Amino acid sequence: MxxxxxxxxxxxxxxxxxxxxxxxxxxxxxxxxxxxxxxxxxxxxxxxxxxxxxxxxxxxxxxxxxxxxxxxxxxxxxxxxxxxxxxxxxxxxxxxxxxxxxxxxxxxxxxxxxxxxxxxxxxxxxxxxxxxxxxxxxxxxxxxxxxxxxxxxxxxxxxxxxxxxxxxxxxxxxxxxxxxxxxGLGRVFKETTNPDVATGDGVAMAWRAGAQVSNIEMVQFHPTALHIQGVPRFLLSEALRGEGAVLRNRMGEAFMDRYHEMRDLAPRDVVSRSIVAEMRRTGSPHVWLDLTSRPADFIQHRFPRIYRTCLNYGVDIAKEPAPVHPAAxxxxxxxxxxxxxxxxxxxxxxxxxxxxxxxxxxxxxxxxxxxxxxxxxxxxxxxxRGDTAQAQDPDCHPAVLEPDMSEATVRALSWDDCGISRNRIGLERALEALGNVSWSPTEQLSVASLERRNLVQLAGLIAAAALWREESRGAHYRTDFPEKRAEFQRHSVSSPVPGSPDRRPWIADS
Ligand SMILES: Cc1cc2nc3c(=O)[nH]c(=O)nc-3n(C[C@H](O)[C@H](O)[C@H](O)COP(=O)(O)OP(=O)(O)OC[C@H]3O[C@@H](n4cnc5c(N)ncnc54)[C@H](O)[C@@H]3O)c2cc1C
Incomplete structure (x- = not known):
């Protein structure tokens, strides 16, 4: 395992x-x-x-x-x-x-x-x-x-x-x-709620071994990660909104009724895009999540971990709203x-x-x-349990290659061009940058270097599949194709290009 x-x-x-x-x-x-x-x-x-x-x-x-x-x-x-x-x-x-x-x-x-x-x-x-x-x-x-x-x-x-x-x-x-x-693979993106281990290693390894990868463009962005400079993007669970927390803009206005009939409990992709739109509209780097309508003892009992963690970072959610921003x-x-x-x-x-x-x-x-x-x-x-065959000798394992793109670069590129809102120009820009990456055998293998290889390959898979999907559906939103299209009611399936040395992804016509 x-x-x-x-x-x-x-x-x-x-x-x-x-x-x-x-x-x-x-x-x-x-x-x-x-x-x-x-x-x-x-x-x-x-x-x-x-x-x-x-x-x-x-x-x-x-x-x-x-x-x-x-x-x-x-x-x-x-x-x-x-x-x-x-x-x-x-x-x-x-x-x-x-x-x-x-x-x-x-x-x-x-x-x-x-x-x-x-x-x-x-x-x-x-x-x-x-x-x-x-x-x-x-x-x-x-x-x-x-x-x-x-x-x-x-x-x-x-x-x-x-x-x-x-x-x-x-x-x-x-x-x-x-x-x-x-x-998961949240660390492909600059902003993520995922722990550091979530670098999509399994998807990248399977893909290199010839397995098919499906719907990889479908990444859910959680609307409410704590947004304080220098602090991990700690998740503020949707259950907070389930218990009455309200999203507010910098003027203190509850704004979700402008975007969806389910307001703060609309689907996550809708809430994430609404937050980004509201941040842009009001020129703010984040919005606020406000649970102060509930009594302090309820909050401390129902959300002890969230309460304690926010307090450690200087926000008492029983008394004040918390700054939040979407994250992969x-x-x-x-x-x-x-x-x-x-x-x-x-x-x-x-x-x-x-x-x-x-x-x-x-x-x-x-x-x-x-x-x-x-x-x-x-x-x-x-x-x-049905796999009773004795393990055969492996053929050999290929050399580990390392990309000349830094982790920070690939994460920023994925966030900017393959993130919450996508379009052809951004996705092609991402694919071009990723296509220009040079790969060379690793001189000194480390966990960071093997993760970087996987992050770069995954960013390529996500960008290629997101470019192929010329529609908006679920968590995948294309500003140039804002509607759902019947011809894309099918899974994207990415495989390595047969015989291609750089194993660039292609989308099978599934
Ligand atoms: C902050 C947060 C809150 C969430 N809240 C909820 C929730 O309330 N409800 C819900 O249903 N889902 C929630 N999710 C999603 C859910 O937690 C995950 O989808 C689920 O736990 C994934 O379980 P898993 O066993 O597939 O992977 P994980 O639990 O992530 O385990 C992955 C394991 O793989 C190991 N690993 C990774 N790469 C390698 C490698 N190269 N070699 C060896 N080992 C490796 C890791 O060390 C780890 O042990 C949340 C996720 C996050 C990040």
Whole structure:
């Protein structure tokens, strides 16, 4: 398993029933998006909810690009996946003896479970980690960054090349099957809510190994990351707006009614673009998120982590609004898989945010991603049990190449030209700059250098797919094609150009 977030841990538990499992993580075992997930996990378990309604809301948010079978699996398997977690010790918040559900944007029912107020991801990861630790067959290695996948002559994946950050050494790990559970790619962009490990390594490695990458242009930008100079872009969960927080401009006016009938709870892409428009209109570097209408003790109890973190950065959200700005948050696209986590490459699986199962389509419904990581992590773990072939000797692993573009440059370019609003001129400019990058063999491999390679390749994949999609749909917004177009109601599929030495992306006519 490459990755120790919710998807990797859940898959490992499933697979450990039949064989030995190695889980590697690039940083400490706790450094993952899963650990930082605040708002909650969506599941149709409340008395007034139904699986069919959760399905309907997910399809609506996905804006015509969801894979209906994948959505059905997600919502149908969701309740059992949560009950299993509770059996394993997960403590979700309750009102009396009943589970407590809250509402987030574009959900038609209160269906978001949360834990310790706003530490839902941490509680789920803790539960899975404790469960995994009881199983003899699972071994963990932290600070082990996978550089590339090992492939056999026939093209199957037979293991991975791992860089040990402590010793500075590379080593090959052979295995019967490999699961990519490497999470998201937010760090491709200058502004992101994601932790530093989210550099899209899994997508880049899979793509280099010949797997197809789908809908990679679909990046969700979260409207409300804390915006204070020199401070990480800490996420201010949508649940704050679910509990009554209001976006205000520099004059203190609540402005969302000017942009959408659902006001502050409109879909995330709408809110993000509205904030950018309002910042431009009022000449302000950010807007404000105001929860001061709620009592201080409610805020401290319901959002303890957010409250404490903001206070550390000098903002008391019980007394004053917080400065916020949109930031890259979630990748709907990724390595294309079937419902059992299989990619098109034998021996290679993917689950969680790195994968594109099609459940999120063009836009993710809030809090569906932890559920996806649980449900499809378990399914991938089950299907990997069928991979009983002995690992073959790898052909060899290719030299690691390094780009001559700095991380800051690629992140700024992605933000400016492939970000919240895109157009042909900007996307072509980005592709030209990325096409001019020179690649040379790495002299001294480090985690930073391998990440930089992946960031540059991913920026190219995103720009190419965003240029191909001449429409606006879900999270993808083109100022030169502001409408949805029927001929683009299909997934983008990127593959390396066959035979091309620089492996430039192309978009298959899917
Ligand atoms: C701030 C924040 C808040 C969020 N809130 C919510 C929420 O409330 N509800 C919700 O449903 N979703 C939320 N999300 C999204 C959700 O947390 C993620 O989509 C989900 O946790 C992804 O799980 P994962 O297991 O796929 O990846 P992750 O949890 O990100 O785990 C990735 C793992 O892969 C490892 N890794 C990466 N690259 C390599 C490499 N090269 N070699 C070895 N290991 C590697 C990392 O070290 C890590 O262990 C939030 C995300 C963020 C960033």
């Amino acid at each position: 490459i990755g120790a977030g919710v998807a990797g841990l859940r898959a490992a538990i499933q697979l450990a029933k039949v064989g030995s499992v190695l889980v590697v993580a690039k940083d400490s075992l706790r450094e993952s998006s899963s650990e930082y997930a605040q708002g909650g996990i969506a599941v149709a378990l409340s008395d007034d909810d139904e699986v069919a309604l959760h399905e309907q809301d997910t399809l609506y948010a996905g804006d015509g690009l969801c894979d209906a079978a994948a959505v059905h699996r997600l919502v149908e398997d969701g309740p059992a996946a949560i009950e299993e977690l509770i059996d394993w010790g997960a403590e979700f918040d309750r009102e009396g003896s009943k589970l407590s559900f809250t509402r987030e944007g574009a959900h038609s029912r209160n269906r978001i479970l949360h834990a310790h107020g706003d530490s839902t991801g941490h509680e789920i990861a803790r539960t899975l980690y404790c469960k995994a630790a009881t199983l003899d067959n699972i071994r963990f290695e932290s600070y082990a960054a996978t550089v590339d996948l090992l492939t056999s002559e026939s093209g199957s994946v037979v293991g991975a090349v791992v860089f040990d950050a402590k010793t500075g050494r590379l080593r090959s790990v052979r295995s019967r099957a490999v699961l990519l559970a490497t999470g 948050h979630y990748a709907m696209g990724g390595v294309q898989t079937d419902l059992d986590g299989r990619t098109g490459v034998p021996g290679l699986y993917a689950a969680g945010e790195v994968a594109c199962t099609g459940v999120h389509g063009a836009n993710r419904l809030a809090s569906n991603s932890l559920l996806e990581a649980l449900v499809f992590g378990a399914r991938a773990g089950s299907s990997m």
